[in-house]
Amino acid sequence: MLLKTVLLLALVAQVLVLENGLLRKPPMGWLAWERFRCNIDCDKDPKNCISERLFMEMADRLAQDGWRDLGYVYLNIDDCWIGGRDAKGNLLPDPKRFPHGIAFLADYAHSLGLKLGIYEDLGNFTCMGFPGTTLDKVVQDAQTFAEWKVDMLKLDGCFSTHKERAEGYPKMAAALNATGRPIAFSCSWPAYEGGLPPRVNYSLLADICNLWRNYDDIQDSWQSVLSILDWFVAHQDILQPAAGPGHWNDPDMLLIGNFGLSFEQAQSQMALWTVLAAPLFMSTDLRTISAQNMDILQNPLMIKINQDPLGIQGRRILKEKSFIEVFLRPLANEASALVFFSRRTDMPYHYLCSLGRLNFTRSRVYEAQNVYTGDIIRGLQVTTNFTVTVNPSGVVMWYLYPIKNLGTPQQ
Ligand SMILES: *[C@@H]1O[C@H](CO)[C@@H](O)[C@H](O)[C@H]1NC(C)=O
Ligand SMILES: *[C@@H]1O[C@H](CO)[C@@H](O)[C@H](O)[C@H]1NC(C)=O
Ligand SMILES: *[C@@H]1O[C@H](CO)[C@@H](O)[C@H](O)[C@H]1NC(C)=O
Numbered sequence: 001m002l003l004k005t006v007l008l009l010a011l012v013a014q015v016l017v018l019e020n021g022l023l024r025k026p027p028m029g030w031l032a033w034e035r036f037r038c039n040i041d042c043d044k045d046p047k048n049c050i051s052e053r054l055f056m057e058m059a060d061r062l063a064q065d066g067w068r069d070l071g072y073v074y075l076n077i078d079d080c081w082i083g084g085r086d087a088k089g090n091l092l093p094d095p096k097r098f099p100h101g102i103a104f105l106a107d108y109a110h111s112l113g114l115k116l117g118i119y120e121d122l123g124n125f126t127c128m129g130f131p132g133t134t135l136d137k138v139v140q141d142a143q144t145f146a147e148w149k150v151d152m153l154k155l156d157g158c159f160s161t162h163k164e165r166a167e168g169y170p171k172m173a174a175a176l177n178a179t180g181r182p183i184a185f186s187c188s189w190p191a192y193e194g195g196l197p198p199r200v201n202y203s204l205l206a207d208i209c210n211l212w213r214n215y216d217d218i219q220d221s222w223q224s225v226l227s228i229l230d231w232f233v234a235h236q237d238i239l240q241p242a243a244g245p246g247h248w249n250d251p252d253m254l255l256i257g258n259f260g261l262s263f264e265q266a267q268s269q270m271a272l273w274t275v276l277a278a279p280l281f282m283s284t285d286l287r288t289i290s291a292q293n294m295d296i297l298q299n300p301l302m303i304k305i306n307q308d309p310l311g312i313q314g315r316r317i318l319k320e321k322s323f324i325e326v327f328l329r330p331l332a333n334e335a336s337a338l339v340f341f342s343r344r345t346d347m348p349y350h351y352l353c354s355l356g357r358l359n360f361t362r363s364r365v366y367e368a369q370n371v372y373t374g375d376i377i378r379g380l381q382v383t384t385n386f387t388v389t390v391n392p393s394g395v396v397m398w399y400l401y402p403i404k405n406l407g408t409p410q411q
């Protein structure tokens with residue numbers, strides 16, 4: 001009986017995730033930080049400084065270049081927008097860089113079918129030293145964001161204590177809810193607690209946040225991508241079950257279109273983030289992005305997989321001595337996404353595998369579509385050997401789906 005009660009409570013706890021109805025699929029959009037940082041010198045660099053001009057130009061690109069229609073709808077401001085507080089303590093944007101204010105920018109985004117995200121920091125200051133949201137300002141700042149018609153808040157955690165974060169993040173969740181405006185809530189909380197239990201309670205996070213940053217900020221390098229990936233894989237038993245519709249792990253922004261990744265590495269980040277059911281926040285200059293990088297980011301099958309309605313985060317299931325790793329994400333309609341990832345540094349590797357090796361057991365015929373080339377691989381059975389050729393630091397990604405049953409299951 002006690003066990004039954006405990007199980008029942010566990011079930012109830014699982015269902016009690018953040019009930020603002022938002023982000024049933026990982027959010028997609030554009031976030032300023034990784035590419036544009038805290039560049040606030042608009043005299044020297046008017047085109048790239050953190051200003052309403054930058055956000056309006058990115059909004060135009062999102063709307064006109066196919067991004068919005070594929071799901072990239074969030075236009076998200078990061079640090080360095082704040083000018084101060086007025087006499088009543090209300091937040092104000094920098095008057096020179098955001099002369100029309102944030103409500104104007106939200107209206108502009110909405111007029112283009114986009115959503116506006118904003119940034120604050122639970123603490124004395126933002127990470128770059130602008131006025132933060134101290135505990136006594138949480139309710140007031142939530143109301144300000146709602147009045148401006150903001151659609152998402154990323155709440156960072158610089159200049160705060162463990163105790164202030166434990167009080168402040170749930171308080172902000174309640175304050176956002178009390179505004180009556182649906183505002184997706186992105187919490188940097190776990191990243192400031194080492195990302196792991198017992199300091200991080202992932203079921204509590206799912207109760208109060210729609211997404212959360214678990215680990216370090218991404219930087220524009222392959223080494224940074226690998227360090228984040230390695231950490232997510234090392235702790236996948238903890239992280240994988242924490243994600244689901246309405247509540248996502250966030251390994252941070254996509255670097256694609258910037259300077260640090262090769263073509264293969266850009267394809268790899270996109271594929272790996274997609275199997276991890278990660279938010280797809282680009283942080284690149286959409287005014288100058290190349291066609292090749294656009295193809296990676298706008299791949300319709302990739303996006304369909306990322307946005308799969310089951311919202312199950314994938315895992316690394318196999319690590320070969322050959323330095324090939326295989327990731328799998330279960331998808332709706334008994335499909336799966338498979339990523340064959342090479343950690344090699346020599347030459348394209350011909351990796352021999354079978355679905356049986358990946359522990360598929362059912363007597364079925366499968367078909368796969370190569371997500372990047374579009375090629376169809378037919379007639380795959382559990383025992384069928386196949387070879388994928390994976391480039392150094394690259395991936396081969398498959399969308400795999402059953403075609404027909406072959407009678408009784410093998411086990
Ligand atoms: C925040 O500011 C208060 C008041 O100046 C100070 O007492 C406190 O130590 C500061 N907290 C942090 C984490 O810096
Ligand atoms: C506030 O929370 C309640 C209860 O979880 C939920 O039904 C409601 O949709 C939330 N409202 C907003 C604006 O998030
Ligand atoms: C984690 O938070 C949940 C509330 O969501 C609570 O029921 C549970 O006791 C917490 N777990 C721990 C270990 O503190």
Ligand SMILES: *[C@@H]1O[C@H](CO)[C@@H](O)[C@H](O)[C@H]1NC(C)=O
Nearest residue numbers: 316317318319326357358359
């Ligand atoms: C397949 O199952 C075996 C036995 O449960 C397990 O040891 C192995 O790690 C699994 N391999 C994969 C790729 O899931």
Ligand SMILES: *[C@@H]1O[C@H](CO)[C@@H](O)[C@H](O)[C@H]1NC(C)=O
Nearest residue numbers: 352353354382383384385386
């Ligand atoms: C598949 O490859 C394995 C490993 O090389 C080999 O042992 C097996 O005989 C092959 N199976 C078929 C059907 O070719």
